[in-house]
């Protein structure tokens with residue numbers, strides 16, 4: 001048996017991810033090592049690159065899975081350029097283990113921090129790879145590396161990663177950390193292979209057999225799509241859930257069509273079946289590949305277009321800006337990114353976290369202060385209304401970001417993440433009847449006592465404006481600044497006066513003030529709920 005483990009290479013632009021992937025791999029896929037012509041031209045990785053190496057399964061893993069013979073590491077080379085963060089997020093969601101590549105001369109850079117956040121929120125294990133150590137002055141190299149490693153440990157300590165995570169110093173191009181003699185004798189390719197061999201051993205010693213949910217409905221994130229004359233359309237990608245076999249019927253939601261699987265390949269080897277975690281190329285009868293450069297293949301009928309979703313917010317502490325209700329953010333699910341309008345709210349009576357019920361009333365939250373260096377314990381939810389529907393499975397993870405921030409501004413653009421707790425989707429067969437969803441804001445109005453009628457009754461003025469419907473306030477509670485609670489019984493007159501009655505007689509001190517004509521010293525407060533959101537969530541925008 002062979003098990004596939006996806007290793008993501010993430011890091012700031014030019015830190016050496018592609019060089020490292022090349023050095024680690026013996027098998028290249030159709031999309032490896034910056035094959036994209038634009039990539040070659042610009043010298044940066046524009047798309048995800050896939051390559052692999054197969055190693056003997058370590059005894060540690062064999063003891064867990066006795067018929068395990070080999071482990072295939074599929075390296076997912078993510079782009080580093082800031083403008084390609086969507087591709088990075090999409091790529092990160094298919095990885096099991098993360099190599100965070102850091103340029104030894106530059107240390108932690110903006111996209112390094114963003115990649116840490118992505119790895120953290122997807123709860124991946126990590127090795128930090130300090131690359132290009134050949135560029136450090138030989139005389140001071142050890143000291144510099146010690147200093148940088150110390151800094152990286154400090155950064156790790158502020159994250160949810162294990163602060164003992166391995167930090168590995170390499171040069172993907174030069175001999176460093178390899179026996180000197182070998183370097184002089186062997187050519188660059190062999191040397192880089194040796195350098196990497198150490199790192200590879202290290203990866204082998206740390207990986208776990210990923211938990212795969214092979215029985216769930218198929219979801220495959222496709223990253224490339226092309227046609228081969230006479231054969232069909234090939235979709236390459238990673239199965240993130242379930243499994244697929246030759247002759248299975250799969251759906252291409254982007255074109256709302258179904259196709260029978262003609263053949264499956266894994267790194268050019270034909271296979272009959274593939275399952276969660278595998279990187280595959282699936283050949284189906286012809287469709288226009290341009291309609292789905294990047295997308296999803298699923299079990300027919302499984303995924304739906306989601307129009308609105310509710311999540312519990314997990315704020316990202318590097319994000320320096322306030323997160324505001326009624327603002328827009330970019331939401332990424334899988335490889336797709338759309339804009340969404342957002343309303344923030346929280347439970348009225350501190351309910352346990354993660355629990356969300358459409359039938360409950362929630363309190364509006366205007367904004368969430370930046371949580372830099374502290375993780376909020378509050379349970380804040382967000383209702384996200386997508387500007388264009390997005391395909392998503394139930395409880396999908398989504399990432400909210402402010403992608404229109406200048407990529408050069410050195411700010412983390414990732415704002416928060418969460419799992420979908422609830423969503424509206426257009427099911428082809430039935431339309432759900434949704435309850436009216438209510439989010440309110442506490443408001444208060446202040447009025448003045450105009451007259452004391454008796455110890456159970458007062459007349460209040462200026463509580464309301466002259467216009468407007470006052471009837472809705474009948475029966476509502478008011479509180480005096482002296483503490484007594486009464487009820488609005490009627491409203492009357494040109495000046496919008498109201499009669500307030502008290503079940504218990506007013507306190508002697510209050511009566512003294514009022515009888516002495518000191519009306520101004522007692523304030524009347526009306527606390528009420530204003531509904532910010534009070535509607536049935538529609539399926540069609």
Ligand SMILES: Nc1nc2c(ncn2[C@@H]2O[C@H](COP(=O)(O)OP(=O)(O)OP(=O)(O)O)[C@@H](O)[C@H]2O)c(=O)[nH]1
Nearest residue numbers: 013014015016017018019044045080132171172173
């Ligand atoms: N001296 C030295 N140069 C390196 C090393 N690793 C990579 N480079 C060089 O750094 C430059 C960028 O390397 P890439 O591997 O393309 O970097 P990348 O992180 O994949 O780049 P993006 O995907 O565009 O972010 C290239 O010129 C490499 O030859 C190294 O260990 N030592």
